Amino acid sequence: MTTEENENEAAALDDAQVKKEKTVPWVCTARVGLALIGALGMMTLYSQRINLSVALVCMVNHTATEVLYGGGGGGGGNTSATAATDDSSPFGLNDTAQQQQQQQQTSCAANSGSDKSTKDGEFVWSKQTQGFVLGAFFYGYIFTQIPGGLLAQKFGGKRVLGSCLFMASIATLLCAVGARVSPNLLIFFRVVIGLCQGVVFVSMHDLWSRWAPPLERSKLIAFTQAGAQIGNVVALPISALLCDYGFDNGWGSIFYVFGIVGVVWCTAWMLIVSDSPSQHPRITTAEREYIATSIGTKQTHLSFKDTPWLKFARSLPVWAIVVAHTCSNWVIYLLLTSMPAYMKEVLKFDIKANGLFSAIPYVIFWLFINIGGVTADALRKRGWRTKDVRKIIFGIGSFSGILLIALGYISCDNSYLAVAVLSIATGFCGLQFPSVLVNHVDIAPPFAAVLLGISNTAATVPGFVAPYLVKKLTPNSLQSEWQLVFYISAAIYVVGAVFYGIFADGEVQDWAKRYMVSAKDQETQNDEVKAVKDDVESNVNHDD
Secondary structure, X not given: OOHHHHHHHHHHHHHHHHHHHOXXXXXXXXXXXXHHHHHHHHHHXXXXXXXXXXXXXXXXXXXXXXXXXOOOOOOOOOOOHHHHOOOOOOOOOOHHHHHXXXXXXXXXXXXXXXXXXXXXXXXXXXXXXXXXXXXXXXXXXXXXXXXXXXXXXXXXXXXXXXXXXHHHHHHHHOHHHHHHHOHHHHHHHHHHHHHHHOOHHHHHHHHHHHHOOOOOHHHHHHHHHHHHHHHHHHHHHHHHHHHHHOOOOOHHHHHHHHHHHHHHHHHHHHHHOOOOHHHOOOOOHHHHHHHHHHHOEEOOOOOOOOOOHHHXXXXXXXXXXXXXXXXXXXXXXXXXXXXXXXHHHOXXXXXXHOHHHHHHHHHHHHHHHHHHHHHHHHHHHOOOOHHHHHHHHHHHHOHHHHXXXXXXXXXXXHHHHHHHHHHHHHHHHHHHOOOHHHHHHHHOHHHHHHHHHHHHHHHHHHHHHHHHHHHHHOOOOOHHHHHHHHHXXXXXXXXXXXXXXXXXXXXXXXXXXXXXXXXXXXXXHXXXXXXXXXXXXXXXXXXX
């Protein structure tokens, strides 16, 4: 079948779905319920992922650590002035750089208030050890993306997601005990959390490949994944409060609270959710038929051998997703991990010290994700081709690169403007969710989980590389050095947008169709089976 025939067939199906959708309720439906509990799950997941960044501040005895290890922390991340002026650095300070640094410090002194005293904890850990503890999660997370997709494809997303997030919650509960035994045991538990959480997003994709009607796909998937940003907004201030007022020296309560929340959520998940509409005990007949006729009945229990790996490797639409996902994640990781350092070191504005300002980027991120999802589905209902909608929305998201470049030229006198630009840039990055991150389900519903596993594995690499490059390019914390970082990051995003704009697709690929059964074909098969059974029963009765 040619591309034009595919698009004509898809357009005809979309017209039928628009007419059908008008008669099917939206509020209080099973698919909306899945989106709500899924969003709460993403919020739980991210709260367990990031709570350590606050807990660690309360866990470490900073005074003793400084005395024993100094600023270098035993060779793990020296950030002292001596390190900045090291002649061995390829970016060592020359006279011009020294003048820029002095001018930057002088002009921005007004923004730099006196540091709040930090409460000393019970552990004397070097900066290097603290770095290992913080990074341990990602060492587990990157390795279970593809295996998690295969497990969800074989056993269903409900069981894989629920059981793995349950294990992550148990590991979170054990973090406080592990820390008191040894930092290595805490690192082990954090790796386990990463391993378990690596399957969550891909398992959710497997569920949505069965649950999301094409014309509702963008907003349902985007809303679910956007719950992670609410997890950031909620977890950071709650962790800070528990650190000061919680039990078990404050920091211990952080792990117990979020671990228990995870266990409760997993229990509700296993009781409420079903792998497909046909298995859901409370779904209405109208909704079940609407979903079935919209997306068809996918073959279940696809094994590793059923997965067309060579087709993936030869598919340009698949490569478009991988490249775009990786490039956009570069900017997201940069914004959410390195920007607080830029604001503090260059603009002398400690965004983490102000709870409101630290939450704004995540709130804007959440808004853009959901606005993009609703907009994408609205355009699809108006007859726009899926691939055009995905390409346009992702292309608009690349505007974050321009804002990054602008951010590099905002002076410390306009720190509030810098926060606004940072927040909007982060928001535009959220448009990858209703475009690239939905596209796996568009082109290959039976293998959406595995495809997300592939692209998310590649897209996790910037989480390691981007902070390393930032450290290399900004040894003196000069604004001119950060400008180079922003230009590089903007170029990476644009490259991803161009590649995606050329090669992305929005229709089910031919190599994926053989694993799908349309609702009409399924009904025909059911009728044939019923006819055979009736014929057999008739013969048996006749013999009697």
